[in-house]
Amino acid sequence: MSMTHLLRGERTKFASLRSTWWCLGALTVLGLGFNALVPALLVGGWNTMDPATREQFRTDTLGLVLQPGAQWAQVAACVLGVLLLASEFSTGTIRSTVLATPRRTPVLAAKAAVFAGVLFAFGVLIAIPSLLVGSALVSAHATIALGSVASVRAVLGFGVYLALTGVLALSVGALVRHTAGAVATILALQFVLPAVSQLLPGSVGQHVAQALPASANVMLGSGHGSSSVYSPLQGLLILLAWTAVAYAAAHLSLEKRDV
């Protein structure tokens, strides 16, 4: 059993389900769509916009044209990530898998590698046109330096954000083993907890919210956004830590529990 073989097998599994292509299609539409929609709406409402929002618009234009798409595209990445492993458990495919490759943890690694690779590629391919379209949309009020370090970081960051979030969801699927339960868990982590934490008093809520994995979308901004308390690098490390812990737990769970 070699990693090359495992990667080929997992790639075949990944590509041979309709749900994969539905989720990737949804991911592309959500990513491109919200990246264009949000700046377009803000530009349309420019005349009635308060000065503080205008200021933020100018300081973090990059985040404005990339973060909305990432925020929504991650829903598709999370659902697909959960399906990859939780559906193996719910359908019994996992039994065929571990009979063919009884060392279970390399299977998890191969699955994560295939999925992360695909999500990174989709992320970058969504981010590049989004940046071009976004830059044109906001041109009357702000400029984006397309060749700048921040822009390159944001484009790669889009791919990294989706890839790490996807692996986090895959790990949750391995732990929960039940499709609906795992989808609910990951979406609560990505959407409900950030919203709830905003209700905490003072800057506590902001700090809590930004310690959650979704805070890594700061990677997609200029690094000067007034709403973020962490730098792009810190955001990346926070998401990396969440994903690493979930992956390690998934690894142990696969090793210890019966299938």
Add this chain to the structure above:
Amino acid sequence: MRTTDAPALEARGLTRRYGGRTVVDDVSFQVVPGRVTGFLGPNGAGKSTTLRLLLGLERPDSGEALVFGRPYAELEAPLATVGALLEARSFHPGRSARNHLLALARSAGLPDARVEHVLAQVGLAEAADRRAGGFSLGMGQRLGIAAALLGDPRVVVLDEPVNGLDPEGILWVRTLARRLAAEGRTVLISSHLMNEMALTADHLLVIGRGRLLADCSTAEFIERHTDPEVYAATPAVARPALLEEAFLRLTSDSAQYTAA
């Protein structure tokens, strides 16, 4: 292989408990090549659990489950060593039969050509590109058997293979099992259908309430556990039909279900 002398399949004091209930209780046996070994027991006797332990899907609480002297998980080429059909469905309903088998073959490093070979062998070549979720019970069993044969394995384990098959399918499984054994492979088939086992199995392992009750040839089993008068009055050619009676006499006190 370094362990050529080891039996193909071996259980050594195999014990498995779920909560406080002992499902497999100190079971020891060896399964050897060249014959069909039938694994019999009432529903809930521990057949499937024993097979899952042999295949490394569960870990025993004590004892060992070995394939050519090693735990399944330590086999170098698992699919080329053991092919298994499990009782429960083990494929994704949204994936075609061909893609299911291709993914398994590629993961295990087997050539894609094996997939076409086993699809033809089990009679699924025509249906290979249909989503397996639309398969009948019998077609699902055939897909499971195709997966079991994928690696051209030396040992074949089939858990209730004739479930859902029509008479033609049942005959096909019987012929297949006998041919695999004649080729020198090790064949272990579990079933609760006595007449089918009487026709297919040369050797029997009988399990009841988690304990091994018999490990002998089919003919010997029938002779030992049938009413002597009935046995003597039955012509030799009809004796396989006595397996059910022999089995029921042996297991009548062990077919008790633990209330949930």
